[in-house]
Amino acid sequence: MFLMLLMVWSGGCDTPPSRSIELRFWAIGSEADAIGPLIEKFEALHPEIRVIVQQIPWSAAHEKLLTAFAGQSTPDLCQLGNTWIPEFATLDALVDLGPYLATSEISPQFFFPGIWATNMMRGSPFGIPWYVDTRVLFYRRDLLEAAGFHAPPRTWTEWTSAMSRIQDQLPHGSHALLMPTNEWEPLIILGLQGNEPLLRENDCRGNFRSAAFRRAFDFYRHCFDAGFAPKIQTTEIANVWQALNAGQFAMYVTGPWNIGEFRKRFDRDQLANWATSPLPAPVSEGVGVSMAGGCSLSIFRGSPHVNEAWKLIEFLSATPQQVEFHHLTGNLPARLQAWDEADDLRDPLVEAFRTQLEQVAATPRVPEWEQIATRVYEFAELSVRGKIEPGEALRRLDEEVDRVLAKRRWMLAREDSRR
């Protein structure tokens, strides 16, 4: 009896191809739910590999990854927000993908240059773009036309006069622009549009008192002082789409996720009133820079299966999978060829994103960035609400940022002295 069982057991083990390699893949948020079909295809191509997808929620992802790193239990590969790559690369947690890229069919030219740049640290790539994300100007075409503008604004001056005229025509309680005071993105984007970097001295000190950032800050503050945008936080708007739908706002600088939300929540007539445009530029006409966002795929150094993990990244970066991934999630594909092949990306609401993605810049690539960004909106909010003078706000912001970067200065000085 025992022998029989043993025979059945060993026989049962031989017949299906034994998947001897297990790849642990951490995906964040809704991507994890959606990629099932792609993983099945990958497993069919590679019978020796089994991919275990674990979902981690966005709100806990950053902490969980750091905890995993501290506890040496990182996965083989992971979806990383591209603003996190500098942090994990600094921790020396990620595999330098340069050597793998050299022998692969994937090439940096397949991706938007601004997006690709966010994956580079010390001259090496630490992630391959998976999907992209940026912010453009969403606006109410009907309200803009009623104010006498037949095209979206292309410079800050045009933008200001458009907002001013729209504001004059709106009923009391409605506003030309929605720009929550506890979001750092709008102000940072305006700052990135200037011709001076946000940090100076090898990203070791704040550069928020530069003339370029001061101009951005003045424009930002003017939107509130002139009454174009209300001084409210995101937590104060119970339902942002309801507010947009009720005509409370005529413009909103936001990302591609809202296209899906708009389609889901607005009826045909309301949707037809909304249009998108690349961001206006500070002075000359053209496209103003926006922020390079999105997620990349990275391999952790602790992984014993780097080659297999790279195969999965190559597979997910191929054009057909990029198109399918876009259909599964609605995310904008990172690979340029996928933009030509996915029909629904030629939608007028989406087209502005393609133009914008050619003009994106990365936020400073230091591990402290998120902390700096939080300080930026905190001081901006103090100034917008009239608690401190703008010059004072920027001076204290620089001081605070210098304090945040003190450790980085020490680290770099020590590296220099060792050389």
Add this chain to the structure above:
Amino acid sequence: MNRVPFTWNAAAPWFLLMPALTLLTIFLVLPLAAAFLLSLTDFDIYALADWRNARFVGWQNYAALFPSPVFRQAVANTLTFALLAGPLSIGFSFVAALMLSAPRALGKGIFRTIYFAPVVTSLVASAVVWRYLFDARLGLWNQLLSTFGLPPVDWLGNPRTALPALVIMTVWKSFGYNLVIFLAGLQNIPSSLLEAAEVDGAGYLTRLRHIVIPSLAPTFVFVVVTSLVGYLQLFTEPYVMTEGGPLHSTYSLVMMMHEEGFRWWKLGQGAAIGLSLFVGMLLLTLTQHVWRPGWTR
């Protein structure tokens, strides 16, 4: 040699205390000592990569706290919260306990359950529901205000009203707990004492002032200390309802500790905040112990 000779009788208490002491050492004393050592370093994300990137910085983490406006605001918010919520919650529970223990009170069981129900509901769930109640446009409180012809209040959006809004929610949430303790204390007052006073012609207020409150003195001390300790650790309510905003008006010390330690991964700085809070609470509790009004002795 005047060494006390070893006897099993003298050693017995130590053996009996051993399990408790071992657990306390492992889970309280050692982590506390480790946190103290951590607070003397600049342990951060770079040190997580390589511990040699951590430096011993002495008292620098503590010295950096006191001039920081955010830290000062967090201290002020935490104290304001404790000083508002403490007396309110204790006052409400004391009055409710008196009413529930009145001989002629009706439906005691039902009211005890109703008052205690908020204590046993999950704090996060109640905070989410209260966020709806406080909503500036659709919230229940503003609708009630408008039926009395009062203007709406932007409860959680206005830096002036956000902290008081959290106090209101917390008093609702926690007064049932102290209520039960007061009820137990009230039941321990010998009825012969109250009856004797009544025969001597003492009115209700006189009995309250000279018999009930003095007899409840130990209960008051317990309730004040536990409430103070609880309120100084304010975290969940602002974390769920306001994220510390607007303009840091609901940012508490524990929130700051959590953010420095686990969001920015500056564990040294976070530990310094935690220990400052610990020392502050210890001092407040001790002061309260040594310097309490005569009638509570």
